[in-house]
Amino acid sequence: MTAAPxxxxxxxxxQERRTDRLDAHRIANLAALLDVDVHELAPGxxxxxxxxxxHFNRWARQSQLGSDGHPKRGGxxxxxxxxxxxxxxxxxxxxxxxxxxxEVERVATIAxxxxxTGSSGELVFVTVKHEITGPGGLAIREEQDIVYRGxxxxxxxxxxxxxxxxxxxxPDGAVVERVNVDPVMLFxxxxxxxxxxxxxxxxxxxxxxxxxxxxxVHGPYQAMLLxxxxxxxxxxxxxxxxxxxxxxxxxxxxxxxxxxRDANTIALLTRDMDGNPAMxxxxxxxx
Numbered sequence: 076m077t078a079a080p081x082x083x084x085x086x087x088x089x090q091e092r093r094t095d096r097l098d099a100h101r102i103a104n105l106a107a108l109l110d111v112d113v114h115e116l117a118p119g120x121x122x123x124x125x126x127x128x129x130h131f132n133r134w135a136r137q138s139q140l141g142s143d144g145h146p147k148r149g150g151x152x153x154x155x156x157x158x159x160x161x162x163x164x165x166x167x168x169x170x171x172x173x174x175x176x177x178e179v180e181r182v183a184t185i186a187x188x189x190x191x192t193g194s195s196g197e198l199v200f201v202t203v204k205h206e207i208t209g210p211g212g213l214a215i216r217e218e219q220d221i222v223y224r225g226x227x228x229x230x231x232x233x234x235x236x237x238x239x240x241x242x243x244x245x246p247d248g249a250v251v252e253r254v255n256v257d258p259v260m261l262f263x264x265x266x267x268x269x270x271x272x273x274x275x276x277x278x279x280x281x282x283x284x285x286x287x288x289x290x291x292v293h294g295p296y297q298a299m300l301l302x303x304x305x306x307x308x309x310x311x312x313x314x315x316x317x318x319x320x321x322x323x324x325x326x327x328x329x330x331x332x333x334x335x336r337d338a339n340t341i342a343l344l345t346r347d348m349d350g351n352p353a354m355x356x357x358x359x360x361x362x
Contacts (some may be wrong), residue, residue, distance in 0.1 A: 077130065080341075081169040081206065083177070083188045084107050084151045084188075085186055086152075086153040086185050086188060086319070087119040087186070087187060087188055088184065088185065088205075089151060089184070089185045090182060090183065090184045090185075090343075091151045091183045092180065092181070092182050092183075093131045093133070093180070093183075094178065094179065094180045094181075095130040095131050095178075095179055095182050096176065096177070096178055096179070097126075097130060097173060097175045097176060097177050097179060098124055098126075098129070098130065098175070099175050099176065100116065100153045101126075101129040101267060102116065102117050102122070102123070102126060102129070102175055103132070103288050103331035104266075104267045105123070105126060105129060105200050105267055105299075107244050108260070108263050108264060108267065108273065109299070109300075109303050111137050111303070112120040112146060116303070116306075117175060119174075120172070120173055120175040120176065121175075122174060122175060122176045123172055123302070123303075124167075124169065124305075124306075124313045125295070125298060125302050126169075126299075126303045126315070127173070127179075127181075127207055127215055128180070128268055128299075129267055129268055129334075130170075130181075131181045131268060132268065133269075134269060134271075135147075135357050140271065142161075143158070143159075143272060143273055143274070143278075143280075144271035144272050145160065145271060145272055147291060151183070152184075152185075152201065152203075152221075153185075153188060153201065154177075155201070155223045157199055157224055157225050158196065158223075158224040158225065158226055158236060159223065159226065159285070159322060160221060160222070160272075161221070161222050161224075161226065161294065161320065162220075162221060162294045162295060162320070163200075163220045163221065163222040163294070163319070163320050164219075164220045164294075164309050164317070164318055164320055165217055165218060165220065165298070165317065166217070166218045166315075166316075166317040167215060167216070167217045167218075167316045167317065167343065168215070168216045168217075168315050169214070169312075169313055169314050169315065169316075170212075170213050170214055170215065170216065171209060171211040171212060171213065171214040171272075172211075172312075173207075173209045173214050173216070174209075175216075176265070177209050177210055178209070178210070179207055179208065179209045179214070180207070180208050181205055181206070181207045182205070182206045182208075183203055183204070183205050184200065184204045184205075184206075185202075185203055186202045186203065186204045186218065187200075187201070187202045188200070188201050188202075193224075194294070196224060196225045197224070197225055198222055198223065198224050199222070199223040199224075200217055200221070200222055201220075201221045201222075201223070202219065202220055202221075203218070203219045203221065203352070204216070204217070204218050204219075205217040205218075205219065218344075222254055223224075226299045229344060233291065243342065243344055245333045245335055245342075245344070246335055248335070249333050249334060249335035250304060250308045250327060250333065250334045251327050251331055251332070251333050252300075252304060252331065252332045252333075253330075253331050254300060254329060254331070254332060255328065255329045256292055256324070256325075256328075257326060257339065258276065258278070258290055261275045261276055261291075261292065261293065261296070261326060262275070262276045263307055264293055264295075264296045265293070268293075268295065270293070273292055274287065274290065274291040275291055275292075275293055275305055278290060279292075286323055287323065287325060288327055289325035289326045289327035290325060290326040290331070291323050291324070291325060291326065292323070292324040292326065292353075294318075294320045294354065296328050297318075297320075297324070297345045297353065298318045298354065298356060299355045300332050300345070301332055301334070301343040301344075301345065301354070301356050301358075302316060302334055302358070304332050304334045304343065305341050305343070305358045305360070309334070309336070309341050309358075309360060310360075310362065311360030311361055311362045312360060312361050313358055313359070313360055314359050314360065314361050315357075315358070315359040316344075316356065316357070316359075317354035317356060317357050318354055318355065318357075319354065319355055319356070320332065320353070321352050321353055321354060321355060322347075322351060322352070322353050323333070323353065324345065324347060324353045328348055329348060330345055330346065330347055330348065330353065331345065331346050332344075332345055333345075333346060335343070337357075339359070340357050340358060340359050341357065341358040341360065342355075342356075342357060343355070343356035343357065343358060344356065
């Protein structure tokens with residue numbers, strides 16, 4: 076992997092500060108999407124893991140949107156010319172419990188920008204660190220990996236055979252929940268996370284322009300489904316969570332969320348109906 080071009084070097088270390096109030100209405104909307112009672116999702120008004128993604132978002136003016144529905148490049152993030160963008164993974168640590176109604180601040184810092192060449196052409200990886208503080212101090216520390224790539228034809232195929240030996244395999248007795256994904260579900264998640272990316276709700280765009288077979292299931296939505304699977308089946312407070320996207324999922328078929336205890340962690344994955352992992356994740360709990 077090589078360093079990003081010199082014209083992006085000035086973006087490394089750049090910071091952005093945003094404040095917000097943890098909103099009961101947004102958490103109620105998330106509970107409705109997950110099809111659970113809000114008091115189950117947020118007992119004692121505690122913010123559910125990953126629900127900070129529903130906050131700190133700002134809508135760009137309509138004239139400042141790109142053709143894909145994202146804000147035009149520039150501003151805090153570097154103006155990378157590659158047209159396709161995806162949330163490829165994240166690593167989170169939960170230090171203090173946040174509660175609905177509290178005032179919070181997020182400091183985002185661009186930690187690194189790197190470029191490499193993969194099977195789909197040129198790729199640029201941007202890692203952004205987030206630190207979220209509340210009344211009790213630092214509450215969440217997160218690193219997000221954002222990947223930009225070119226317009227090469229999208230591949231919805233199975234993982235390469237060479238990678239099969241490294242794919243996680245759920246043991247007998249693992250918790251498995253099927254998700255019957257549909258366009259309304261994806262639109263609702265886009266709405267509660269203020270995500271205008273057209274690949275998640277605009278079928279003509281995603282099939283004719285991006286070349287995918289159907290609407291793309293959000294990576295953060297998969298991560299939230301996995302975190303909620305932990306909540307429902309494994310007692311304890313989440314102290315760490317990480318995930319990595321491996322292949323896309325679409326609204327053309329159901330998919331499965333899977334969880335099992337692996338030593339001192341909870342191993343997690345989403346997989347298509349052929350058993351191919353789409354996202355792998357890990358959660359650490361305190362009892």
